[in-house]
Amino acid sequence: MQTKPVRIGTRGSALALAQAHETRDRIQAAHGDAAPEIEIVVIKTTGDAILDRPLSEAGGKGLFTKEIEEALLDKRIDLAVHSAKDMPTVLPDGLALTAFLPREDVRDAFISPKATTLMELPEGAVVGSSSLRRQSLIKRLRPDIEVVTFRGNVQSRLKKLEDGVVDATLLANAGLRRLGMAHVITSLIELEDFLPAVGQGAITIESRIEDQETLALLAPIHDADTAVALGAERAFLYELDGSCRTPIAGHATLVDGMMSFKGMILKTDGSEVHEIVREGPVVDALAIGSECGRILKERGGPDFFAHL
Numbered sequence: 001m002q003t004k005p006v007r008i009g010t011r012g013s014a015l016a017l018a019q020a021h022e023t024r025d026r027i028q029a030a031h032g033d034a035a036p037e038i039e040i041v042v043i044k045t046t047g048d049a050i051l052d053r054p055l056s057e058a059g060g061k062g063l064f065t066k067e068i069e070e071a072l073l074d075k076r077i078d079l080a081v082h083s084a085k086d087m088p089t090v091l092p093d094g095l096a097l098t099a100f101l102p103r104e105d106v107r108d109a110f111i112s113p114k115a116t117t118l119m120e121l122p123e124g125a126v127v128g129s130s131s132l133r134r135q136s137l138i139k140r141l142r143p144d145i146e147v148v149t150f151r152g153n154v155q156s157r158l159k160k161l162e163d164g165v166v167d168a169t170l171l172a173n174a175g176l177r178r179l180g181m182a183h184v185i186t187s188l189i190e191l192e193d194f195l196p197a198v199g200q201g202a203i204t205i206e207s208r209i210e211d212q213e214t215l216a217l218l219a220p221i222h223d224a225d226t227a228v229a230l231g232a233e234r235a236f237l238y239e240l241d242g243s244c245r246t247p248i249a250g251h252a253t254l255v256d257g258m259m260s261f262k263g264m265i266l267k268t269d270g271s272e273v274h275e276i277v278r279e280g281p282v283v284d285a286l287a288i289g290s291e292c293g294r295i296l297k298e299r300g301g302p303d304f305f306a307h308l
């Protein structure tokens with residue numbers, strides 16, 4: 001039993017808080033009577049302060065993590081809860097992703113008052129999204145659709161849909177579910193049409209590598225399958241030099257000791273797509289992810305993302 005409270009660092013957004021609360025609840029449930037007292041520490045990040053332009057222009061990954069990682073390194077917090085999707089592939093020295101919670105559904109959700117699915121939207125419809133991956137995948141399926149930059153929380157996006165500013169928007173099913181907002185979803189987009197972002201649907205915990213006490217606290221809430229899948233996806237992203245600024249999709253699934261990996265790189269206008277599918281034993285997960293990344297990098301050529 002620890003005597004001082006464990007401090008969980010998180011951003012202050014509704015989704016970040018929901019994820020921090022889920023982590024706290026899982027730690028408490030796993031440790032029962034031996035569970036420590038847990039404090040939630042809200043940390044404002046550079047990304048939270050930038051509301052007026054697309055994050056892809058403001059510098060991409062790391063914008064939501066820097067201040068939180070500083071707090072970890074300074075020992076102002078013991079662990080940080082993140083959406084795995086938002087985590088850079090390279091972390092500061094001394095820190096690591098030391099636990100993954102069981103992954104939620106990885107699909108993207110389609111939200112629209114005008115149509116039941118993306119394919120049924122009228123010709124020339126306007127879809128709001130600032131994710132370059134979603135933008136590229138939409139253009140690939142529906143070149144006639146206009147994609148406009150669209151940020152902000154779920155409420156403000158729904159308002160824009162209601163006001164007719166856009167005809168539809170796309171959000172991660174996992175995030176909506178965690179917010180208790182699954183009822184706003186019009187339909188879920190099947191994986192064959194729309195590959196998720198690396199890490200989508202997974203919550204990860206970052207902590208100091210040498211902090212054994214925190215590692216022991218996290219061990220019983222860690223999900224090994226999610227960690228393996230995320231390891232492959234992140235190895236893939238690392239090879240491609242991926243960030244929020246690059247339209248890259250990747251998804252690993254595990255069945256009976258085998259892993260299936262599917263990865264994709266796209267041009268934002270949907271005009272060029274390279275896709276790879278590989279299967280292999282789970283023990284080779286990282287090697288498979290890296291290899292897929294190297295192959296797509298080779299296929300795309302050195303200037304593939306030069307248009308960004």
Ligand SMILES: NCc1[nH]cc(CCC(=O)O)c1CC(=O)O
Pocket residue numbers: 083084085086170171172173174175176199200201202203
């Ligand atoms: N980049 C923002 C972000 N980071 C994680 C999620 C959703 C939850 C998840 O994918 O795990 C979202 C919002 C969205 O894409 O709709």
